[in-house]
Each structure stands twice: as C-alpha cells, then as structure tokens.
Amino acid sequence: MSKVKNWHLGREMEYAYEESRPKRQWAIVFDLNKCIACQTCSLACKTTWTSGKGQEYMFWNNVETKPYGSYPLAWDVRVLEKLGPQTWAGGKYQGKTIFEGAVPSERAVHFAPTDEDWMYPNVGEDDCAGSVPNAGDHIGELPHDRWFFYLPRTCAHCTYPACLAACPRKAIYKREEDGIVLIDQSRCKGYGECVRACPYKKSMYNPHTRTSEKCVGCYPAVEQGVQPQCVVNCIGKIRVMGFINPPWKARADNPIDYLVHKKQIALPYYPQLGLEPNIYYIPPVHADPAYLRQMFGPQVDGAVERYKTLHKDPVAAGLLTLIGSTDRIMHGFRVANGVARGFDEAGQEIVDVPVTEPIIERPAVDEKTGVVHYNTP
Numbered sequence: 202m203s204k205v206k207n208w209h210l211g212r213e214m215e216y217a218y219e220e221s222r223p224k225r226q227w228a229i230v231f232d233l234n235k236c237i238a239c240q241t242c243s244l245a246c247k248t249t250w251t252s253g254k255g256q257e258y259m260f261w262n263n264v265e266t267k268p269y270g271s272y273p274l275a276w277d278v279r280v281l282e283k284l285g286p287q288t289w290a291g292g293k294y295q296g297k298t299i300f301e302g303a304v305p306s307e308r309a310v311h312f313a314p315t316d317e318d319w320m321y322p323n324v325g326e327d328d329c330a331g332s333v334p335n336a337g338d339h340i341g342e343l344p345h346d347r348w349f350f351y352l353p354r355t356c357a358h359c360t361y362p363a364c365l366a367a368c369p370r371k372a373i374y375k376r377e378e379d380g381i382v383l384i385d386q387s388r389c390k391g392y393g394e395c396v397r398a399c400p401y402k403k404s405m406y407n408p409h410t411r412t413s414e415k416c417v418g419c420y421p422a423v424e425q426g427v428q429p430q431c432v433v434n435c436i437g438k439i440r441v442m443g444f445i446n447p448p449w450k451a452r453a454d455n456p457i458d459y460l461v462h463k464k465q466i467a468l469p470y471y472p473q474l475g476l477e478p479n480i481y482y483i484p485p486v487h488a489d490p491a492y493l494r495q496m497f498g499p500q501v502d503g504a505v506e507r508y509k510t511l512h513k514d515p516v517a518a519g520l521l522t523l524i525g526s527t528d529r530i531m532h533g534f535r536v537a538n539g540v541a542r543g544f545d546e547a548g549q550e551i552v553d554v555p556v557t558e559p560i561i562e563r564p565a566v567d568e569k570t571g572v573v574h575y576n577t578p
C-alpha cells in the first residue's frame with residue numbers, strides 16, 4: 202500500500218499503487234435540480250455501447266430515484282453498511298476508506314451483487330421519502346417533508362479506481378491523456394474482482410463474452426473534442442463534461458474547475474469511500490439535508506446555499522446557460538456584456554449564448570391571419 206493524497210478527504214490515504222495523476226482528468230458535472238429522469242442518457246449510452254449479447258441488463262449510465270432507487274439493488278446501502286462509521290471533522294474525513302477498511306488479503310471493502318440485483322434498473326422510481334402516503338391524504342395537508350430526487354450515474358473514472366486496484370490480471374488501466382479508466386478486453390479473464398470492488402457498481406460482468414465491461418467515457422468522441430453520448434443527448438441540459446484540475450491547479454476559466462473549486466457548488470458523491478470519483482453533483486436544494494450530508498459530505502449545506510444565490514452572479518449564471526449548449530468539450534469560458542462564450546482547447550470560440558433572453562408573449566389569436574395559437578385561448 203502507498204500513501205496518496207486525496208483532496209476529497211482533506212488528507213492522505215492508503216492505496217494499492219503510488220499517486221499518479223493523468224495529464225488531464227475527464228469529469229462530468231450534473232445539476233441534480235434539473236434532472237427529469239427521462240432516461241434519454243441511459244438509452245443514448247445503451248444504443249451506442251451495450252446493445253449486444255450478454256448486455257441485456259447492462260446500463261453503463263443509469264438514473265435512479267433517491268433515496269429508494271438503486272441499480273444494482275441497494276448498492277449504496279450495502280457498501281456504506283460494510284464500511285462502518287463515517288465521520289468528518291474540520292473538513293477532514295476521520296473514518297476509513299474502502300481501501301483502508303479492507304482485510305489484509307483484499308484490496309477493498311467489497312460486495313458482489315447477484316444476477317437478480319442487476320435485473321431491476323428502475324426499482325424505486327419516483328418513490329418518495331418522508332411520511333408514508335395514505336390514500337387520499339395528498340389532497341389534504343401538503344406533505345412538505347416528502348421528497349425524492351433523480352441521480353444519474355456513470356463510471357466516475359476515479360483518480361484511485363477500486364476496480365483497477367482489485368484486478369489480479371492488471372487488465373484495467375487509467376489513460377495518461379485523459380484519466381479515462383478502461384478494461385483491456387484481451388487481458389480480462391472475467392474473474393469479476395472489479396465488479397466486487399467498485400463501490401459504485403459501475404463495472405459489470407458480461408456472461409456472453411465472459412469478461413467485465415464498463416463505461417468507456419466515450420473516449421472516441423472525447424479524442425475528437427466531443428462530449429460523451431450521455432451528455433450531449435441530455436434532455437434536461439443538466440450535464441457538462443470537461444477536464445477537472447486538482448484544487449492546487451484550478452483555473453477559474455475552466456467550466457468544471459469553476460463549478461467545483463471556485464464556486465464550490467458541485468461535489469463528489471460518497472467521497473468517504475476514498476476513490477476521488479470524477480463525477481460531481483450540484484445537490485438538490487429540496488432534499489433532506491441529513492441524507493445529502495451522508496451522500497455528499499459536510500460541504501453540502503454550503504453548496505446548497507451558494508447554489509440558491511447563483512442567479513445573482515452574472516458569471517455563474519452565464520456558465521449555467523452554457524451547459525448543454527454545445528456538443529464540443531469546453532476547455533474555457535467567459536461571460537461579458539450579457540453573453541456567455543465557450544472555447545475549445547485551442548482557445549477558439551465554439552459557442553455563445555445570451556445570459557438572459559427576452560420573453561415574448563404571443564397573443565392567443567393572431568389578428569392578421571385569424572390563427573388561434575392555443576387550444577385554450
């Protein structure tokens with residue numbers, strides 16, 4: 202085991218290999234206040250990557266309803282229970298990561314989902330938390346303590362991947378050029394150690410090829426400067442893919458760095474597991490704070506409060522309007538004179554959008570043509 206720096210934890214931790222950060226790191230930010238669980242992302246990925254034999258139940262991108270939805274079944278509850286106490290103090294994680302809590306013969310605290318656990322990708326969809334609904338009581342007093350939110354998930358192309366640490370064949374590697382984590386299908390023998398070790402359950406076994414498979418970060422698109430399929434097809438425009446720097450190299454004009462480091466409104470999920478996952482979430486403002494704290498850590502309260510004031514900050518508001526406005530990867534952005542602009546790696550402008558647009562109300566009936574615009578004028 203080596204000592205490595207994990208900035209999500211605010212401390213060093215133990216990992217199977219020495220710290221080796223890629224030249225740049227693939228990352229996605231999701232605004233959970235905007236996801237509508239249309240599952241377009243799931244199907245965009247499925248039709249691109251997992252429509253073959255043995256992949257019938259495989260969703261590299263899935264969207265689950267929290268707190269009760271999960272794919273595979275109860276993945277989060279089971280991982281957190283096995284890990285034991287998870288406490289934070291002064292911005293530092295005090296508990297053990299899945300690497301530090303493992304028995305000496307194992308690389309990580311783990312569990313293996315059964316075939317049945319993978320068979321219900323939409324289990325718990327739209328189930329609310331809060332008081333148990335009784336017939337008809339939704340018409341009476343408003344149940345403000347009831348809540349749920351949608352959590353879209355892909356592989357996090359972790360800085361410290363548990364799948365990679367656990368693979369006895371060294372078939373899993375992290376690309377130097379973009380930090381994408383891939384399984385070399387010619388080396389994989391399907392032992393399933395990665396499926397057991399990944400706490401997010403984003404490595405999956407294919408019984409037809411008898412190998413493990415996972416989200417490939419849409420690397421062929423990324424190599425062309427294009428964002429992944431699950432990002433560009435997002436109906437709610439809740440996602441932006443780019444490259445994140447660690448906090449000591451953060452750039453304020455990098456969209457991902459801006460949301461994660463400068464504004465600190467996008468947070469990693471279950472950072473206490475110790476993988477430094479590279480998918481970041483803007484937390485939902487309406488969900489139970491205690492639930493959000495166990496999922497996103499103690500910084501979540503501040504992130505929620507800052508997000509609520511973002512519309513007063515023209516730069517932040519401009520960046521939010523850029524999300525979903527282009528299929529190209531934005532390496533930089535700038536907001537000036539009411540216009541938000543995105544730039545590619547060469548610094549060339551790839552998109553511009555007005556931060557606010559005029560609202561035009563059309564009359565119900567067009568007097569000139571006699572056309573009725575609405576069904577209910």
Ligand code: SF4
Pocket residue numbers: 235236237238239240241242243264351353434435436437438439440
């Ligand atoms: S496509 Fe976007 S809005 Fe629809 S479920 Fe996926 S992340 Fe949510």
Ligand code: SF4
Pocket residue numbers: 355356357358359361362363364365382398399400401402403404415476
């Ligand atoms: S999310 Fe899981 S499968 Fe993806 S890199 Fe991290 S440990 Fe590996």
Ligand code: SF4
Pocket residue numbers: 245246247249250261262355356416417418419429430431432
């Ligand atoms: S990045 Fe590509 S491979 Fe990964 S979940 Fe999204 S669409 Fe699928």
